[in-house]
Amino acid sequence: MWVLVFLGAAFLVAMTPGANNLLxxxxxxxxxxxxxxxxxxxxxxxxxxxxxxxxxxxxxxLAASEVALTVVxxxxxxxxxxxxxxxxxxxxxxxxxxxxxxxPDLFALARKEFLVAVSNPKAVLIFTAFVPQFVEPDRGxxxxxxxxxxxxxxxxxxxxxxIYVGVGAVVRAVRMSRRAHRRLDQGTGVVLLGMAALLAxxxx
Numbered sequence: 001m002w003v004l005v006f007l008g009a010a011f012l013v014a015m016t017p018g019a020n021n022l023l024x025x026x027x028x029x030x031x032x033x034x035x036x037x038x039x040x041x042x043x044x045x046x047x048x049x050x051x052x053x054x055x056x057x058x059x060x061x062l063a064a065s066e067v068a069l070t071v072v073x074x075x076x077x078x079x080x081x082x083x084x085x086x087x088x089x090x091x092x093x094x095x096x097x098x099x100x101x102x103x104p105d106l107f108a109l110a111r112k113e114f115l116v117a118v119s120n121p122k123a124v125l126i127f128t129a130f131v132p133q134f135v136e137p138d139r140g141x142x143x144x145x146x147x148x149x150x151x152x153x154x155x156x157x158x159x160x161x162x163i164y165v166g167v168g169a170v171v172r173a174v175r176m177s178r179r180a181h182r183r184l185d186q187g188t189g190v191v192l193l194g195m196a197a198l199l200a201x202x203x204x
Contacts, residue, residue, distance in 0.1 A: 003152065006134045010153045013130060014160035019080055019116050019192065021164040026087065026188045027109055028168025035109060036165035042110030043161060044154050046117030047127075051150030054127045055143045075119040077200045083112065084192035087185055127153075 015021075020043050028036035117123055131153060135145045171184065 002134065002136070006149060007152055007156060009130075009134075010156035011160060013126060014153070014157045015163070018122070019083075019120060020113060021161065022188060022191060023083070023112060023116055024161045024164040025168040026185075028165035029171045029184065030168070031109070032172060033165055033169040035106060036168060037162055038106050039109035039113050040158060040161045040165070042113035042115075043117045044158060045110075046114045047123065047154060047157060048150070049118065050123060050127045051131075051147065051153070054131065055146040055150070074200075077196045080116070080192050080196035083116070084189045084196060086189075087192065088189035090185065 024036060024040060024043075027039050127150065131146060131149050134149055135142055139145060
């Protein structure tokens with residue numbers, strides 16, 4: 001039963017709008033569902049590294065270190081600004097031309113997902129504050145439980161990310177005009193810059 005409770009809570013956390021989900025929706029809208037979904041491997045890899053760090057005991061130390069969290073915070077701010085500006089400056093393709101022909105390789109898309117994931121201090125707090133709440137010492141090894149719960153969270157994150165990519169793919173299938181696509185791109189870039197500003201002004 002506790003596993004189902006955790007999965008439900010994890011899914012709600014994973015579905016929360018954020019930089020990674022916005023990026024996934026943008027990838028689905030611009031490059032299609034196949035590329036957008038495959039790029040999620042970058043996000044899952046980043047989260048898997050954070051989960052491993054928590055299981056090894058490093059996550060708690062990172063969360064308790066003001067200096068470490070500040071460094072992660074400003075790395076995240078810098079990368080969100082970079083992505084936002086990059087999207088704002090990217091020119092739209094022709095109205096009826098498939099974007100896949102001009103799409104970057106999958107490694108480049110996955111790398112963006114990875115960097116956003118590992119440079120987000122809120123992701124660190126998810127794995128150091130949210131996941132450990134479901135650990136029950138009387139069930140056995142705490143490390144093993146963290147790894148199992150982390151793996152379950154990755155499943156929830158994959159489902160949530162796929163939903164966001166799917167939303168982007170639906171928008172892509174509508175075949176909007178080049179102007180409408182450009183406005184969506186501009187909106188995505190502005191939101192990413194807004195997230196960077198919120199992160200920069202957050203107390204932690």
